[in-house]
Amino acid sequence: MREPLLELQGLHKSFGALTVTEDVSLTVMPGEIHAVIGPNGAGKTTLIHQIGGTLRPDRGRVLFAGRDVTALPMERRARLGLARSFQITSIVPGFSALENVALAVQARSGSSFRFFRPARGEAALNGQALEALATVGLEGRAGVPAGAMSHGEKRQLELAIALATKPRLLLLDEPLAGAGPEETGRLIGILRSLRERFGILLVEHDMGAVFALADRISVLVYGRVIVTGTAGEVREHPEVRRAYLGEDELA
Amino acid sequence: MTAFLRRQAVPLLVLPALAAAPFLGFGDSFALTLLARAMILGMAAVSLSLLVGGAGLVSLGHAAMMGIGAYTVAALDAAGVTEGLVVLPTAVLAAALFALATGAVSLRTSGVHFIMITLAFGQMAFFTASSISTLGGDDGYTLFGRTELFGTRLLENRLGFHFLCLGLLALVWILCSALLESRFGRVLRAARENPQRVRAIGFSPYPYRLVAYVLAGAVAGLAGALLANATEFVSPAALSWSRSGELLFMVILGGMSHLYGAILGALAIVLLEEWLSHLLEYWRLAFGPLLVLSVLFLRDGLAGLPAAVLSRLPVGRATRRGGPERSGADA
Numbered sequence: 001m002r003e004p005l006l007e008l009q010g011l012h013k014s015f016g017a018l019t020v021t022e023d024v025s026l027t028v029m030p031g032e033i034h035a036v037i038g039p040n041g042a043g044k045t046t047l048i049h050q051i052g053g054t055l056r057p058d059r060g061r062v063l064f065a066g067r068d069v070t071a072l073p074m075e076r077r078a079r080l081g082l083a084r085s086f087q088i089t090s091i092v093p094g095f096s097a098l099e100n101v102a103l104a105v106q107a108r109s110g111s112s113f114r115f116f117r118p119a120r121g122e123a124a125l126n127g128q129a130l131e132a133l134a135t136v137g138l139e140g141r142a143g144v145p146a147g148a149m150s151h152g153e154k155r156q157l158e159l160a161i162a163l164a165t166k167p168r169l170l171l172l173d174e175p176l177a178g179a180g181p182e183e184t185g186r187l188i189g190i191l192r193s194l195r196e197r198f199g200i201l202l203v204e205h206d207m208g209a210v211f212a213l214a215d216r217i218s219v220l221v222y223g224r225v226i227v228t229g230t231a232g233e234v235r236e237h238p239e240v241r242r243a244y245l246g247e248d249e250l251a
Numbered sequence: 252m253t254a255f256l257r258r259q260a261v262p263l264l265v266l267p268a269l270a271a272a273p274f275l276g277f278g279d280s281f282a283l284t285l286l287a288r289a290m291i292l293g294m295a296a297v298s299l300s301l302l303v304g305g306a307g308l309v310s311l312g313h314a315a316m317m318g319i320g321a322y323t324v325a326a327l328d329a330a331g332v333t334e335g336l337v338v339l340p341t342a343v344l345a346a347a348l349f350a351l352a353t354g355a356v357s358l359r360t361s362g363v364h365f366i367m368i369t370l371a372f373g374q375m376a377f378f379t380a381s382s383i384s385t386l387g388g389d390d391g392y393t394l395f396g397r398t399e400l401f402g403t404r405l406l407e408n409r410l411g412f413h414f415l416c417l418g419l420l421a422l423v424w425i426l427c428s429a430l431l432e433s434r435f436g437r438v439l440r441a442a443r444e445n446p447q448r449v450r451a452i453g454f455s456p457y458p459y460r461l462v463a464y465v466l467a468g469a470v471a472g473l474a475g476a477l478l479a480n481a482t483e484f485v486s487p488a489a490l491s492w493s494r495s496g497e498l499l500f501m502v503i504l505g506g507m508s509h510l511y512g513a514i515l516g517a518l519a520i521v522l523l524e525e526w527l528s529h530l531l532e533y534w535r536l537a538f539g540p541l542l543v544l545s546v547l548f549l550r551d552g553l554a555g556l557p558a559a560v561l562s563r564l565p566v567g568r569a570t571r572r573g574g575p576e577r578s579g580a581d582a
Contacts, residue, residue, distance in 0.1 A: 053449070078453035087552040090448045094443045103441055106434055112464070113432040122434075165452050 003066055005169050005199040006082075007175045011050055011060035013223075015042075021044045021057065022223040028169060033191070033200040035210045037218035045087055047220065048173045053110065065168065069129045079108070083167035087174045089154045093147030097138060097157050100146050101129035104164035132164040135155075136190050147194050152183030159190065163185045169199045176206045188212060211235075256288050261554060262424060262511040266516070273410055285483065290416040291477045291561055293517035296501040297510050298331050300471035301427050301429050303499070304507035305436065306463045307443030311366050311495050312353070316346040316448050316468040320475025322380055325392045325485040329385060335400040339476055345470020347378070356466035358457060379529030380487040387405055391486025405465045416477060420514065423470055427510050430466070439463055488559055502544055504577030506552025515553040 004027035013021035020043040030036045038044050042043055042192045049055035051062055052075035069077050077086075092100050102125045106112055109125060121127065133139050136156040141149065146157055155175055175191070176184050188209050194200065194211075204210050210217060211231045217239050218228040227237045234240055256263065272278075272286060295317050302308040323342035332338060353372040360368055371475070386392040397406040406412050430436050442449045442456035449456055479485045487495065497520070505516025527534035549556060 010549055041416060073450070073455070075453050075455045078451055084451055086447070086451075090451065092444045092448055094444050095441065103437055103449075104452040106437065112434045112438050112454070112459070116429050118429070118433045119437045120431040120432065145348045161448070161452060187477075228479070 002030060004028060004063075005032075005065055006051065006201060007063040008051070009063065009140075011047070011140060012058045013046060013055065013057050015193050020223050021050065024060070024220070024223070024225055026218050026225060026228060027178050028199045028201050029166060030168075030199050031196060032200055032215045033213050035204060035214035035217045036204045036219060036220055037204065037207070037210055042220040043223040044171060044220055046223075048084070048171060048201075048203055050096070052082070052171055078165060079228045081166070081168035082171060083162035083165045083169070084171035085155075085162055085173060085175055089151070089158055091146045091154055091157055093145070094148055096143050097133060097146050097149065097153075097160075098126060098142040100157060101132050101160050101164045102126055104161045105129050105132075105199065108166060129160075129164060132160040135163055135193075136160045137186065138247045152179045152187075155179055155183070155187060156190070163194070167198060169201065170194070172200060172202050172204075175202070176209055177202060184209065220247055253498075257510070261557075262514065265511070265514060266424075270414070271422075278410070284553070285521065286411075287413055287416050287481045288478070289518045289521035290420045291474050291481060292498070292501065292521060293514040294416075294420050294477070295471045295474035296476070296498050296505070296513035296517045297423055297427055298467040299498050300502045300505075300510050300513040301463060301470075301509060302467050303428070303502050304512075305427075305431050305443070306439045306460055308358075308460060308464065309366050309461070309499070310357075310369040310464075310494060311499065311565055312369035312371075312376075313467070313471055313498050314494035315353075315373040315376035315490050316350055316471035317475035317478065317494070317498075318376060318380060319346045319349050320449050321479035321485045321489045322383075322386065322475075323472070324398060324476045324479040325386050325394065328394045328396075329392070333396065333399050334402065335398045335406070338398045338474065342476035343469045343472045346351075346475065347469040350465045350468025351461070355466070357458050358464060370492055370495070373490065373495055377487055377490040380396050380490050383400070386485070389487060391484055393478065393564065394483045394485070396478070397483060403434070412481070416481075417423075419473065419477070423473075427470070430463075431510070435459060435462070436534030439496070456529055478491060500542065504542065504549075504552055506549075506554030508551055509554045510554050512554035517551060524552050 006028040008024055010028050011021050011024040024047060026034065030233055036044055036047065046055065051185055053072060053184060057070065061068055064077065064080055069080065087204055092103070095103070099120070104121065105125045105128045111131065130139060130142060136159050138153065138156050138160060141153060149157060159175065174201050179187060182205065191200065191213055204212065214231060216228060217234045218233060219234060228241050234244045269286065269290065273283060277286065295313065299310065301311045302310055320342040323345045324338055327333070327338050327341065344474035351352065357365055357368045357372065381389050397404065400406065406415065438449065438454055438459045442459060446456050475489065478489065501520055503511050504519060505514065506512030524538065527537055531537055549559065551559070
């Protein structure tokens, strides 16, 4: 069996008396889309923060490509190949779409302690940035200020930024949140086209998207993983139906 | 090229105007002293603008870097060292080292805490300068003479000094502008707007901010060394927090979205101060309200004035009415 790209071992995190992550262990294999679902307040975003490096777990380990990264800050994890999108879109609003992505290319293309040559004119950076924009279907919007883009476009741009870092694992925190039906369809198409190249850990509320995309699904309730399995297994799991889905009809 | 000319039209007008000024009736020693002061403060303000407008670091201790440059000149003067090729690099280096040491600590904080800690370091430098008795303590120190260049008394010549200041101001502006457009500057600007995003793609903002802080400190040190020469006198007032505030005001009045705004701000404040003090005995009474009005109505500072005037000329009346009333009600 291949080595997992990401492995969480017994993660614990509490804020005071409130335990938000309790003994969470899961793996993401190369080329796999592993979705984490759960009701509001289940601790999905806290979990993502611990994987991304913005929060330190109280106990447990985060292994990335076999390496213990539990103590590394976000920027170090990013340089190892862990790219993330945020629940609230995180871009540089004053930069053009192209410059947003070119900055990400710059992060892995030699030193950024270069003081004289205009970065805007670096063909190598711009070329790769345009490629990443084309992957998410934004090639025609390269010159638009990122702050002036529609919500859906910003989500696509954030994905392009993540891709431009040439990651090994994508950590996507609700990439479809707030997107309209048409944008959702486009984003699902993009994610599907990416699955061959990366491992993806996907936190998402949109059940249709999760069941359409995910190879495996973990269900998080009150900070614990109550089941991990394929879409079919999760759908049939009695505890999931009771604890999480309630009367919700599954698509 | 035309885009470049349009974007940089203001400095491309202002810098030649400063070069021509001595030959257009501003060649007397009084006018030259005033212009030199404006250009030197402009240089320090450009370096502060790099921090405030470029990196989003609001420092209230920038006068300390300037003062250290000035005090280096005084200390070397007292030791009998007056050769510019030694004095100026030493002044720049001293200010840069101070910036490195204080920046390494200050940049661990952000926002209001950063403002307060830079203020604290500035005050430390101020009180240190006040207590150096060999350099006059509170009373300050009068230089034996201006710094020499290659053993000649070139800087004694007011016209020569004018063009040295102008040349260095232009150089500082060009280098800082290039810096902001470079790879380094791009990381700096992105980290100002969204540090989380910058981290998420693998940059730690800290080293970039520290290098910017040191470079800005070095430029301010150079400006301080020139200021000591302009007045041939150094006192702790050069490091006071009110001087830091003045520099910050030049940056804000001039407009933070362009580095040349700092040059406009420095010129405006130095010249306005002079003009008002001739006009009125209680000129500071008029100075304050003028500054308040400029902040209220010139959102992008003096650098944004041409655009603001143009946009209001044809139809802007209706939109203009709502603005002042609302800000009045908020206050």
